[in-house]
Amino acid sequence: MLLNDAALNSPSGPVLSVARLSVSYGSIRALDDINFDIGVGEVVALIGANGAGKSSLLKALAGQIRHTGDVVIGGRNCHHLDRHVVGYIPQVSSADHSFPIRVRDVVLSGRRRFGRLGFRPGHTDIAAVESCLEQVGLADLADRPLSNLSGGQQQRVMLARALAQETDILLLDEAASGVDERRADALIDTFDMLADRGKSVLISSHNVAFVKRRFKRCIGINTSLLTDGNPSEVLDADTLTSLLSK
Amino acid sequence: MIDFFLDPFSSSFSQRGALVCLLVAVLAPSIGVWIIHRQLSYMADAMSHSTLVGVALSFALFGRGAILIGALAAGLTVTLIIAYFTQKSALPRDAVIAVVASGFFACGIIALSRVDTNISLNHLLFGQLLTVTASDLRIIMVLVVIVLLYVTSNFRDLTFVTLDPLHARQVGIAVARQTSVILILIAMSVVVCISAIGIVLTVSLLIGPALSARLVTSTIAQQVLAGTGLALFQVFTGFVVSYHLDVAPGPTIAVLGTAMFLLIYLVASLVRTDLRITRQAHH
Numbered sequence: 128m129l130l131n132d133a134a135l136n137s138p139s140g141p142v143l144s145v146a147r148l149s150v151s152y153g154s155i156r157a158l159d160d161i162n163f164d165i166g167v168g169e170v171v172a173l174i175g176a177n178g179a180g181k182s183s184l185l186k187a188l189a190g191q192i193r194h195t196g197d198v199v200i201g202g203r204n205c206h207h208l209d210r211h212v213v214g215y216i217p218q219v220s221s222a223d224h225s226f227p228i229r230v231r232d233v234v235l236s237g238r239r240r241f242g243r244l245g246f247r248p249g250h251t252d253i254a255a256v257e258s259c260l261e262q263v264g265l266a267d268l269a270d271r272p273l274s275n276l277s278g279g280q281q282q283r284v285m286l287a288r289a290l291a292q293e294t295d296i297l298l299l300d301e302a303a304s305g306v307d308e309r310r311a312d313a314l315i316d317t318f319d320m321l322a323d324r325g326k327s328v329l330i331s332s333h334n335v336a337f338v339k340r341r342f343k344r345c346i347g348i349n350t351s352l353l354t355d356g357n358p359s360e361v362l363d364a365d366t367l368t369s370l371l372s373k
Numbered sequence: 374m375i376d377f378f379l380d381p382f383s384s385s386f387s388q389r390g391a392l393v394c395l396l397v398a399v400l401a402p403s404i405g406v407w408i409i410h411r412q413l414s415y416m417a418d419a420m421s422h423s424t425l426v427g428v429a430l431s432f433a434l435f436g437r438g439a440i441l442i443g444a445l446a447a448g449l450t451v452t453l454i455i456a457y458f459t460q461k462s463a464l465p466r467d468a469v470i471a472v473v474a475s476g477f478f479a480c481g482i483i484a485l486s487r488v489d490t491n492i493s494l495n496h497l498l499f500g501q502l503l504t505v506t507a508s509d510l511r512i513i514m515v516l517v518v519i520v521l522l523y524v525t526s527n528f529r530d531l532t533f534v535t536l537d538p539l540h541a542r543q544v545g546i547a548v549a550r551q552t553s554v555i556l557i558l559i560a561m562s563v564v565v566c567i568s569a570i571g572i573v574l575t576v577s578l579l580i581g582p583a584l585s586a587r588l589v590t591s592t593i594a595q596q597v598l599a600g601t602g603l604a605l606f607q608v609f610t611g612f613v614v615s616y617h618l619d620v621a622p623g624p625t626i627a628v629l630g631t632a633m634f635l636l637i638y639l640v641a642s643l644v645r646t647d648l649r650i651t652r653q654a655h656h
Contacts, residue, residue, distance in 0.1 A: 189543065190543070191539065211543065211544065211545050213543070215543060217539070220537075221537050221538065221539040221540065222536055222537035222540065223410070223535070223536055223537070226410055226535060226536045226593075227410075227587065227590060227591050227592050227593050227595075227596055228532065228536055228592060228593060229591075229592055232532065232592070233536065235529075236529075236532075236533040236536065236537070236540065236541070236544065237544065239529070239530070239533055239541070239544040239545065239546060240544040240545055244527065244530065245526050245527060245530075246529045246530060247529075248529075272591040272592070288540070292544065
């Protein structure tokens with residue numbers, strides 16, 4: 128499939144376009160010929176069993192691992208390691224949570240995207256950090272050391288950091304896992320609010336009931352793309368069997 | 374009483390030694406915090422031990438004035454070798470460091486026994502604060518300025534990469550380049566520290582004050598500031614005590630560093646326990 132550049136560059140074109148994307152680890156094919164688009168302001172669930180390739184897909188989109196195929200973001204075909212335009216929160220945080228740093232400075236690191244070598248934050252950066260901390264409900268803990276926070280709070284700090292990057296697309300790997308239902312719902316409410324402001328979100332999950340309840344669109348993968356559509360319509364028994372079998 | 378503190382600094386040798394102490398105390402925690410949080414302490418120790426061969430060879434080839442440059446070259450060479458093996462193979466880094474650094478150190482001992490120098494092995498291993506020359510001092514000052522300029526002007530980027538290298542790369546920081554620069558700066562700092570307390574004890578100054586400071590601080594900037602205060606106390610107290618006890622200043626400074634760490638750890642633990650008990654009583 129050839130990408131239509133004119134369509135992608137138009138204001139109504141997809142914010143993310145994935146074409147023929149494949150990922151291999153040695154001789155093992157983790158992802159095979161994945162194709163999909165995500166539009167402006169869409170919140171999409173990426174569903175699949177453990178080992179289906181969800182994390183690999185998000186890592187590939189974030190430029191963390193090598194892949195073949197095209198990833199076009201905002202109309203621009205991205206070079207492998209040039210993914211500053213994507214906010215990504217991995218399933219297992221790569222951050223050193225014992226590092227001595229205040230919560231607000233962790234979030235500030237998201238603003239580095241707009242700075243240069245010898246980065247000095249301006250008023251806009253400081254205001255953005257405050258706003259992102261408020262959005263995730265951590266404004267009161269801004270001056271606390273990161274290491275003093277609970278696991279759930281630390282995860283929200285990482286979300287605030289991704290929000291501070293002000294990217295058009297956010298990729299979240301199992302961000303709603305390991306938190307209670309109320310917190311998971313609050314997280315999706317935050318994403319819906321972001322979607323109203325034109326941000327797009329792709330969030331992986333293996334929780335079918337949660338996806339059916341809270342999402343209008345899901346992409347199902349099991350090495351290759353199996354389904355794409357409204358979860359309550361496309362996640363029938365046969366599709367679920369294909370999605371969840373390994 | 375004042376004489377007790379001033380007497381050790383009465384000669385020009387000791388004044389030069391004191392100036393080196395001041396430079397080392399300002400430098401060590403500024404680079405030490407990054408060594409600690411990037412888990413490079415063993416790497417720094419390896420660089421320090423490897424400098425011996427550089428000292429011996431540079432003395433043989435170019436004379437006394439070149440030994441600090443020789444030490445720096447040896448430190449950088451061992452860093453490159455270790456980086457090559459750890460990147461090209463799946464071998465654990467600490468094991469590679471152990472093998473490479475011990476080989477370099479042994480070469481240094483053999484080279485020093487073959488080269489006709491007027492420097493004693495003991496001075497190199499445990500410090501030569503009172504034999505620092507004016508030329509050494511100039512090199513030390515240049516190295517200190519380079520390291521401090523880099524770490525202060527790139528403080529936030531260093532923080533972001535140390536916290537989360539993957540994310541740092543995503544927001545546009547050249548992580549691999551910064552890592553290489555940090556290793557070069559560590560080699561420079563090692564050279565500065567070996568002038569004060571010798572090859573074997575260098576990590577005591579590079580890491581000790583910054584580690585002690587970590588026990589009582591909660592941000593990296595606080596850790597640098599508290600570490601600098603502790604390092605100043607450590608080197609000058611060590612210098613004065615060694616003068617009055619008539620023992621070598623290098624080991625005295627190193628012993629003081631370990632004693633300070635143990636004491637601060639003990640006091641910090643007691644204060645934390647006390648705070649916990651007070652909180653429980655209030656609940």
